[in-house]
């Protein structure tokens with residue numbers, strides 16, 4: 001019974017993510033006002049500062065594995081300085097494709113991380 005409930009939960013989560021739209025997600029979360037480097041209350045600069053602090057003061061190692069990267073890589077930017085290898089993962093092909101396009105300098109990526 002408990003196993004069935006867990007399976008249903010996983011299936012519901014998977015179904016929810018199948019409708020995930022990388023372009024809309026990036027537009028909403030990673031452009032102003034959420035990503036406005038002129039504003040002190042903007043969330044993305046704050047997240048980048050927290051991650052930078054974590055990677056310079058607390059966390060380092062050989063391999064950094066980011067689970068559920070989505071279509072973003074801001075979360076590992078500071079980690080690239082202190083890890084030799086960084087692995088981005090996501091179970092949605094649309095998100096892996098979004099990252100692949102940017103990393104391999106292909107046409108069609110929805111956000112330029114440079």
Ligand SMILES: C[S@@+](CC[C@H](N)C(=O)[O-])C[C@H]1O[C@@H](n2cnc3c(N)ncnc32)[C@H](O)[C@@H]1O
Nearest residue numbers: 017067068069070071072075089090091092095
């Ligand atoms: C809300 S997005 C986060 C994206 C990005 N890291 C950010 O900070 O904006 C969560 C991502 O995790 C992925 N995900 C959820 N469960 C996962 C799992 N068990 N294994 C791999 N990826 C998973 C989803 O496909 C989705 O792209």
